[in-house]
Structure formats: structure tokens, C-alpha cells
Amino acid sequence: MPKLTPSELGALVRRIRKAQGLRQDELAGAARVGVRFIVDLEAGKPTAQIGKALVVLDALGCSLKVVPPPGLELGDES
Numbered sequence: 001m002p003k004l005t006p007s008e009l010g011a012l013v014r015r016i017r018k019a020q021g022l023r024q025d026e027l028a029g030a031a032r033v034g035v036r037f038i039v040d041l042e043a044g045k046p047t048a049q050i051g052k053a054l055v056v057l058d059a060l061g062c063s064l065k066v067v068p069p070p071g072l073e074l075g076d077e078s
Contacts (some may be wrong), residue, residue, distance in 0.1 A: 005043040005044070006045065006046040006048065007044030008044070009041075009044070009053070010041050010042045010043055010044035010045070011037075011042070011044070012055060013041055013042055013060070014038070014042040015043075015056070016060050016062060017038075017060065020060065024038045024039060025038075026044070027056065027059060027060070030059040031052075031055045031056045031058070031059035033052050033055060033056060037052055037056075038048075038056065041053055041056060
């Protein structure tokens with residue numbers, strides 16, 4: 001089970017949006033996605049596109065941090 005579920009991410013997006021005083025259509029416009037996508041994301045739809053979700057988080061001024069498992073050594077990509 002993931003530590004952050006689609007439902008939890010959706011609820012977090014909704015809380016941040018509301019705290020910033022934005023309506024769903026305003027956030028959709030700022031992120032250049034459809035209102036339907038915002039509705040689905042906030043509802044925790046598990047098939048929501050990750051790329052669009054990242055754009056929405058960016059429009060809210062948020063970032064997403066991916067933390068590798070403890071002890072995992074990541075090599076240099078070059």
C-alpha cells in the first residue's frame with residue numbers, strides 16, 4: 001500500500017486550494033487543465049494522470065518529494 005493514496009493526495013489538493021481561496025475552475029485555469037480533471041483529482045481518482053497532477057501541484061505552489069528507501073544507493077545518471 002502506498003504511503004500517499006490518491007484519495008489522500010486529492011484531499012490535500014482540495015484543502016490547499018480552499019486555503020488559497022480558489023475555486024476549482026480558477027485552479028483549473030491556473031494549471032491549464034480541465035475542471036473535470038480537478039474534480040477527479042480531488043475525488044482521489046486513481047487513474048488521474050501524474051503529469052497533470054504535478055502541474056496542478058505546481059500551480060498551487062507545492063512540490064512533490066520522492067524519497068528512496070533507506071539504504072538504497074542511487075548511482076549518477078551521467
